[in-house]
Amino acid sequence: MIAVHARYRGNDSRRANLVKRSAEALSTLEGVSRFEVVGVEDIRAHIDDAEAACMLVMALLSDGNWAIGIGITEKGPAIYAASDAVGVKAGSVKVVVEKQKPSTDAADIASAFALLGHVLAKRTVEGREATSLVRSGLSQNEAAAQLGISKQAMSQRLQAAGWQAEQAGWQLAVNLMSRAAGAAQ
Structure with missing residues (x-):
């Protein structure tokens, strides 16, 4: 199971309204369940698969105002793992992978998104x-x-x-998340 928890870190004075509108818009992405608004700055949702999760994370990274947590679990709701993962710095992606066997999946996925975030941040x-x-x-x-x-x-x-780098990073992130979620599906 895969879930994403995002925390708004921008400076908009009407943040509660912006967060609510963002949750509604992001809920329309294919493979993304309805976003739950948690408090004033936080939204979270279950995601159908790794490709939908990557699409969602790329949208949040492109905005630049969200701290993102990804939860991937073999058993139980991934939403709690995503909530545990979310950080405080805008543009950061943290990952929690809960598997029976220890792995480096979380660090590998976070690294792929760090590289993608760098490419997106430099874009005109x-x-x-x-x-x-x-x-x-x-x-x-x-x-x-x-x-x-x-x-x-x-x-x-x-x-x-950096379109070619984005495409390579995208495929890497999808593959890593699919592999991490593979045991759960």
């Missing part, structure tokens, strides 16, 4: 636009046309945005 507005369009399923040509730029300019934006 133009890079975010380009990667968002390609991530949504558009080809580079289609994304370039939508932005009104050449295919070469689109390719340059993706390269500068």
Whole structure:
């Protein structure tokens, strides 16, 4: 079982409203159950699989204002492990993996997301636009046309945005989380 607990660490003066709206929006992601709002700054939900969890964590990391905890358990609700994992620093991802056999799964998953967070934090507005369009399923040509730029300019934006590193990190995170959750499924 996989769950995610996120704690808002931004400076918005209407944080309770922002957290509630974020929970509603994130609940619409495929593979994500309805988010529960816990207090003023915290939200948490069970996740169907590793790919959905990665999609969710990437969305939270892209925002930059959330501390994220991931819980993966063989038995029992993963939501409690996720709540135990959540930290206090925005942009951080901490992981608790509860398995019968000790492993380095939690540290490995957290490391993959630390690298992904670094890539996302360095991204320009133009890079975010380009990667968002390609991530949504558009080809580079289609994304370039939508932005009104050449295919070469689109390719340059993706390269500068670290698109290949994001894709490699994404696959690594999915594989690690799938392996950690494998015994539970």
